[in-house]
Amino acid sequence: MPTAATGPFSAIPEVARDIAAGGVSTASVSALLNPVDVMKTRRQVGIQRGAIAECMAAYREHGAWRGLWRPGLSASIIRELLYSGCTKGLYPLARDAVTPRNQEPGLHHRALAAALTGLGGSVCANGPDVVKVRLFTEPGRYGGFAAAAAEIVRTEGLSGFFVRGVSASAPRGAAIAIGEVTTYDHTKASLKKYWTQDGTRKEPFSLHVVTSLITGLVATTVAAPFDTLKSRVMADDGGRYPRGFVDALGSLLRQEGPLALFRGWWPAYCRLGPHAILTFPLLEQMRGFLGLEYL
Secondary structure, three states, X not given: OOOOOOOOOOOOOHHHHHHHHHHHHHHHHHHHXXXXXXXXXXXXXXXXXXXXXXXXXXXXXXXXXXXXXXXXXXXXXXXXXXXXXXXXXXXXXXXXXXXXXXXXXXXXXXXXHHHHHHHHHHHHOHHHHHHHHHHHHOOXXXXXXXXXXXXXXXXXXXXXXXXXXXXXHHHHHHHHHHXXXXXXXXXXHHXXXXXXXXXXXXXXXXXXXXXXXXXXXXXXXXXXXXXXHHHHHHHOOOOOOOOOHHHHHHHHHHHHOHHHHHOOHHHHHHHHHHHHHHHHHHHHHHHHHOOOOOO
């Protein structure tokens, strides 16, 4: 197992390498899967067409690049560098901090560490997250990330950029961090003893892949209600849901019923499933490359 004390990157502070590995690995995969995120968000904000129908309509109207990949791409990358840099990057430090000395971390230690880093990551990334949702749902309204951010600040104030939807995004960030990072870490620790280790501490790549498959399913289900509410609040300019999370939740339950909280689950899984399968093995490889221990 690689250690933080050796390798060409050992002069760089360990926390900086943790953040870089978490942010870059996740941002790379998010850029690849951006079309699925676009479709998922449009379904969550109330577009009545199914995901496949919306995908075909966007393709016919604007083509693959402008209709599916380009909307919100820069915002998605910036958001993941901030959110995942904090969530996946600082998670090992938080896990060690909440675990009593000379004890192995339990499920509750892992969940607490993930919730704290997920909450913090969501607050840090809230501005780019607002811009991402706006660009996903109204790509023709803004010229790009900078233009969207400037218009949001001009028309809705700094709170519209930094605070809009944080009442939904922060719980969502904590929930998805528990669903992703806690599930991955705890499942990997549970399965590791059944994998052949050939006398070394090196973790097989297959262990990372199988653990990631389980992670994607759990994370999608846990995060779905928070993700739907976050998308609706962030797509709103404050007129429909003035109290944010509370108004969005009440309106959705009254008008559409509780199952609407899971609207967009399938496109969300089509993103989070492959996202987990690609992100966590890539994260583990990047951590090894940077001279860090496995997650």
